[in-house]
Each structure stands twice: as C-alpha cells, then as structure tokens.
Amino acid sequence: MAQLFSRTADMWFRLALLGLFGGLAALFVAFVILSRSDYTTDKGWTVQQPVPFSHEHHAGALQIDCRYCHDSVETSAVAGLPPTHTCMSCHSHLWTGAEMLALVRQSLAQGEPLRWNRVTELPDYVFFHHGVHVNAGVGCAECHGQVDSMPLMRKAETFSMSWCLDCHQDPAPRLRPRDAVADMSWTYKGDRRELGEALMRKHHIGDGNLTHCYTCHR
Ligand code: HEC
Ligand code: HEC
Ligand code: HEC
Ligand code: HEC
Ligand code: HEC
Numbered sequence: 001m002a003q004l005f006s007r008t009a010d011m012w013f014r015l016a017l018l019g020l021f022g023g024l025a026a027l028f029v030a031f032v033i034l035s036r037s038d039y040t041t042d043k044g045w046t047v048q049q050p051v052p053f054s055h056e057h058h059a060g061a062l063q064i065d066c067r068y069c070h071d072s073v074e075t076s077a078v079a080g081l082p083p084t085h086t087c088m089s090c091h092s093h094l095w096t097g098a099e100m101l102a103l104v105r106q107s108l109a110q111g112e113p114l115r116w117n118r119v120t121e122l123p124d125y126v127f128f129h130h131g132v133h134v135n136a137g138v139g140c141a142e143c144h145g146q147v148d149s150m151p152l153m154r155k156a157e158t159f160s161m162s163w164c165l166d167c168h169q170d171p172a173p174r175l176r177p178r179d180a181v182a183d184m185s186w187t188y189k190g191d192r193r194e195l196g197e198a199l200m201r202k203h204h205i206g207d208g209n210l211t212h213c214y215t216c217h218r
C-alpha cells in the first residue's frame with residue numbers, strides 16, 4: 001500500500017514537472033507568435049467610423065480620384081482628410097434623405113467637422129512626408145494597399161520601422177511613373193526594377209541617404 005502510494009505520488013510529481021515545463025514552453029511559443037503577429041502591429045485592422053464611408057464605393061465603383069478628397073497629398077507632409085462640403089458636393093443632391101448620411105448633414109449645418117478615427121498613424125517622433133514619396137513615384141497602393149476594394153479602411157502594412165527601411169534600402173522595384181501614383185489598377189508588363197532604376201536617375205531619387213536615422217527622426 002505504501003509502495004503504491006509513493007508510486008502515485010511519483011507519477012503526480014512527474015506530471016506536475018511536465019506540466020510546468022510544458023506550460024512554460026507554451027507560454028514562450030505564444031509570446032513569440034504574438035509579438036510577430038498582426039496583433040501588435042494592427043496590420044489588416046479596421047476601426048469603426050462615425051459614418052460608414054466606403055472607399056470601395058467611392059474610389060472603386062465611382063472611380064473618384066484619391067486627390068479629390070486627399071488634396072494635399074502631392075504637396076505636403078499630410079494627405080489631408082476631406083472637409084464636409086466635399087462630401088456635400090454630391091450628397092446635397094444624391095442620397096439626400098439617407099439615414100447613413102445624417103451625421104454628414106448635421107456636420108454641415110452646425111459647421112462642425114466630422115471626426116474620423118485614424119487607421120494609419122505614426123508615433124510623433126517619426127517624420128513622414130507624403131509629397132516626397134508621391135513625387136518620387138511611390139504609389140498610394142505600395143503603402144495603403146488596394147484601397148479601391150476596401151469597404152472600411154484597413155491598415156494594409158505594419159508601418160513599422162523595418163517596413164520603412166525595407167523600401168528605403170532598395171526603392172527601385174517599387175517605383176512607378178508619377179502620373180500613375182493614384183491609379184489603383186496600374187500594372188507594368190516589363191521589368192519593374194529596370195523601370196524604377198531609370199526613374200531614379202531621371203528624378204535624382206535616393207541621392208540623399210535614405211537609411212540614415214536623421215531621415216525619419218529629426
Ligand atoms: C463624386 C460624388 C460623391 C462624393 C464627393 C461623395 N459621395 Fe458618397 N456616395 C456617392 C454615390 C453616387 C453613392 C451611392 C453609391 C452606390 O449606391 O453605389 C454614395 C454613397 C455614400 C454612402 C452610402 C453607403 C455607400 O457607400 O454606399 C455614404 C455613407 C457616403 N456616400 C458617404 C460619403 C462621405 C462621408 C463623403 C465625403 C467624405 C462622400 N460620400 C462623398 C457619391 C459621392
Ligand atoms: C470621396 C472622398 C474620398 C476619396 C475619393 C478617397 N478617400 Fe480616402 N478617405 C476619405 C475619408 C472620408 C477618410 C476617413 C474615413 C476612413 O478612414 O475611411 C479617408 C481615409 C483614408 C485613409 C486612412 C487614413 C487614416 O490614417 O485614417 C487612407 C490611407 C486613404 N483614405 C487613402 C485613399 C486612397 C489611396 C484613395 C484613392 C484610391 C482615396 N483614399 C480616395 C475620403 C476619400
Ligand atoms: C511611402 C508610403 C506612403 C505612400 C506612398 C502614401 N502614404 Fe498615405 N500614409 C502613409 C503613412 C506612413 C501615414 C501616416 C502618417 C502619420 O501618421 O504621420 C499615411 C497617412 C495617410 C492619410 C491620413 C493622414 C493624412 O496624412 O492626412 C491619408 C488620407 C493618406 N495617407 C492617403 C494617401 C494617398 C491618397 C496616397 C497616394 C496619393 C498616399 N497616402 C500615399 C504612408 C504612405
Ligand atoms: C515603397 C517605398 C517606400 C516606403 C515603404 C517608405 N518610403 Fe520613404 N521614401 C521612399 C522614396 C523613393 C523616397 C524619395 C527619395 C528621394 O526623393 O530621393 C523617400 C523619402 C522619404 C523621406 C524624405 C527624405 C528626404 O530627406 O527628402 C522621409 C522622411 C521618408 N521617406 C520617411 C519614410 C517613413 C517614416 C516610412 C515608413 C513609415 C517610409 N518613408 C516608407 C520610399 C519609401
Ligand atoms: C525610413 C524611416 C526610418 C529610419 C531611416 C529610421 N527609423 Fe527609427 N523608426 C521609424 C518608424 C516608422 C518607427 C516607429 C515604429 C512603430 O511605430 O512601430 C521608428 C521607431 C524607432 C525607435 C523606437 C523603438 C522602436 O523600435 O519602435 C527607435 C529607438 C528608433 N526608431 C531608432 C532609429 C535609429 C537609431 C535609426 C538609425 C539607425 C533609425 N531609427 C532609422 C522609421 C525610421
């Protein structure tokens with residue numbers, strides 16, 4: 001009986017040890033997966049908006065140019081979000097009674113801008129400039145993805161430091177002619193690296209040191 005008891009105790013002791021190590025290993029694996037997954041980077045995530053604005057409808061089906069609404073994207077650091085009267089240029093005579101647009105009408109009547117929740121946002125200590133990228137021939141789609149098929153805006157990339165650096169180390173294959181930057185369906189049949197290298201020479205792109213810390217932290 002005593003022997004049986006100690007054998008059971010022994011078994012429980014082994015099981016407990018196994019459980020402890022197994023648990024620690026599982027925790028470690030979970031930590032590694034979590035720290036690499038989209039959970040911490042928010043890639044692919046969407047946020048709720050006060051008005052369910054759809055890029056799929058407006059930029060996709062209706063083919064409204066990105067720059068009609070984000071009109072400082074070529075000239076300044078920020079792309080800019082459209083003021084309410086941009087929406088009302090159409091919605092004062094289109095879908096005028098729609099419940100979905102009630103907040104838009106209220107915003108115009110009260111002169112209060114709509115408060116959109118940001119999807120892509122960098123920390124304050126990072127310097128970014130839209131105009132420089134767009135004028136160098138980096139298309140919106142390189143960073144924001146296929147916006148024309150997004151019912152709700154989705155964060156298409158991680159926007160992490162290594163993601164920025166990946167391109168800064170070798171931008172050539174991700175460049176396109178300037179007149180195609182906002183074109184969501186642009187494709188190129190030839191060699192994109194060749195095209196990009198030609199564009200870099202033509203527009204003197206990458207002459208500065210794109211990987212220097214001061215480029216993005218100033
Ligand atoms: C160039 C004209 C135009 C502009 C500018 C415009 N819309 Fe629209 N919008 C439309 C049309 C047309 C529809 C109907 C789409 C459909 O049914 O396919 C629509 C539909 C909508 C809908 C209904 C849901 C949907 O997507 O079908 C919402 C909400 C909406 N628009 C919000 C906005 C907001 C907010 C703005 C400003 C940021 C805006 N729209 C700017 C033309 C426009
Ligand atoms: C009719 C106006 C309109 C057009 C056209 C339009 N957008 Fe937008 N965009 C908006 C509005 C309104 C928001 C804020 C709500 C949201 O995030 O969906 C926005 C948000 C965004 C954001 C998210 C910014 C953030 O950090 O929250 C990106 C990126 C963007 N637009 C890119 C584009 C691109 C690329 C195109 C062209 C393919 C485009 N937009 C065309 C009105 C427009
Ligand atoms: C090289 C990558 C890159 C390209 C190319 C790019 N964006 Fe952005 N975009 C960003 C980053 C990064 C942010 C967040 C900036 C911040 O928080 O300071 C952003 C933010 C935005 C925003 C919201 C905040 C703002 O700046 O007003 C809009 C709208 C937007 N982009 C639209 C566009 C459109 C339209 C194009 C193409 C004409 C475009 N972007 C091209 C990286 C890019
Ligand atoms: C898909 C490629 C690509 C991505 C992604 C990208 N960049 Fe750039 N970046 C460029 C190119 C190309 C230039 C233009 C260089 C030139 O004109 O010489 C540039 C220029 C810049 C400049 C201006 C440098 C200067 O002194 O003129 C800053 C700042 C910058 N990038 C920050 C960022 C940050 C921050 C991110 C990430 C959030 C980012 N970039 C992501 C391609 C990219
Ligand atoms: C092309 C742009 C770019 C360059 C060049 C760059 N960084 Fe960053 N850095 C970023 C961005 C974007 C973030 C924010 C990342 C985030 O939000 O996850 C960042 C974040 C950081 C952070 C905060 C901690 C972290 O890792 O998130 C430190 C520290 C940092 N950078 C140091 C440096 C140093 C040192 C250099 C030069 C060797 C450098 N960076 C060059 C874009 C850049």
